[in-house]
Amino acid sequence: MSSSLWHPFKLGRVELPHRLAMAPLTRSRANADGTPGPLAAAYYGQRASLGLIITEGTQPSADGQGYPNTPGIHTAEQIAGWREIADAVHAGGGALFIQLMHVGRMSHPDNTPHHRQPVAPSSISADQEIFTATGPKKTPVPRELSVQDIQTTIADFRHAAASAIAAGADGVEIHGANGYLLHQFLSPNANHRTDTYGGSVENRSRLVVEVARAVAEEIGADRVGIRLSPAMPLGGINEGDTESVRAQYRHLVNELAPLNLAYLHVHHVGDDELLRSFRKVWPTALLVVRYGRTREQIADDIDAGLADIAPLGRFALANPDIVERLRTTAALNEIDPATLYGGGEAGYTDYPTLAHA
Incomplete structure (x- = not known):
């Protein structure tokens, strides 16, 4: 394992002991009201x-909820639940x-507390199956957000960021990737708007920049990260050819x-030339995660000068002591796919x- 992983790093206001991190992983174990579950x-x-x-x-x-039993950070009860997590x-x-x-069109009325039609940049269905309490269903045609709705959405992000800090979190990551609302605004096949939020590259970028600016104003730029996934086809997204992306x-x-901002988190699907261009202009930390990395490849982007931190997804999910296992070259637990979403302690x-074993 490359020694570069074990160098300390200052990210925004926090001092990190090494170059690993835990990547975001949906687990669908929150309570029905969006408070984090008791095991979180x-x-x-x-x-x-x-x-x-x-x-x-x-x-x-x-409006931002897409899947059953995902947590929120916009009510007093949710803030209290997250405070226990921050303390832990x-x-x-x-x-x-x-x-x-905010998932945008990647939702279903059965999965939200108000059971309303999902919202999106345009009234174009993702045409995807989504899990609900009564089984898989097709994502419906969403309601196109008005300009006033967009301003409300920006305010919702701002309020959620403030709520996260009130809960004791050190910062927030804005999800602009993986086929969700902000990614939908970026993608020409999901965004057919003809106003200032659609049409050109500049207009499709507008909401992402406005959300990032609002959140940074609210809690401080050094407590804000953002995740992007250029050319990621999740959620029915198609961003065009390589040059368009x-x-x-x-x-x-x-x-x-x-x-x-404190960092840029890239969910990378292979265009290293684009990644290098980010590295040249981004002034702070760059986090890069790729599908299918082996244990031996975790530090590759750091060693190549393309990243500062390597977030871990499934390795972290199945190995609570993944840092110790990587340091000592110990064997890794295998993930149990049947327990990824929903349920209790199992998985x-x-x-x-290692200590328990």
Whole structure:
């Protein structure tokens, strides 16, 4: 394992002991009202040695919820639930960033507290199956957000960020990736608007920049990260050919860079030339995660100078003591796919540590 992983790093206001982090992972174990479930503090606390803990996607409003039993961070009860998680992570020496995830059209009325039609940049269905309490259903045609609705959505992100800090979190990550609302605005096949939020590269970028600016104004730029996934086809997204993707994301990252956010988190699908262009203009930390990395490849982007931090997803999920296992080259637990979403302790807080084994 490369020694570069074990160098300390200052990210925004927090001092990290190494270059690993926990990537956001939806687990669908929150209570029906969006408060984190009773086991969530144990789950995140177990993994605090990862240093930077980026939480599962957390809705900034009722409109932002997509899946059953995902947590929110917009009510007093939700803030109280997250406070227990923040305390557990801090007790283990970690820093907590709550990921703010508005899913947009990747939703179903059965999964939200108000049972309303999902919202999106345009009235275009993602045409995807989504899990509900009564089984898989097709995502419906969403309601197009008005300009006033967009301003309300920006205010919702701002309020959620303030709520995260009130809960004791160290910061937030804005989810602009993986087929959700902000990514939908960036994608020409999901965004057919003809106003200032659609049409050109500049207009499609506008909402992402405005959300990032509002959140940074609310809690401080050094407590804000943002996640992007150029060319990621999740949720029915198609951003066009390579040059179209590069034009969109080079413009967007150039617009975001002056905000001096704490970090840019790239869910990378292979365009290293684009990633290198981000590295040249981004003024702070760059986090890069790729699908399918082996244990031996975790530090590759850091060693290549393309990243500062390597977030871990499934390795962290199945191995609460993944940091110790990587340091000592110990064997890793295998993930149980049947327990990824919903349920209780099984496949959540019961993966054994080396000490337990």
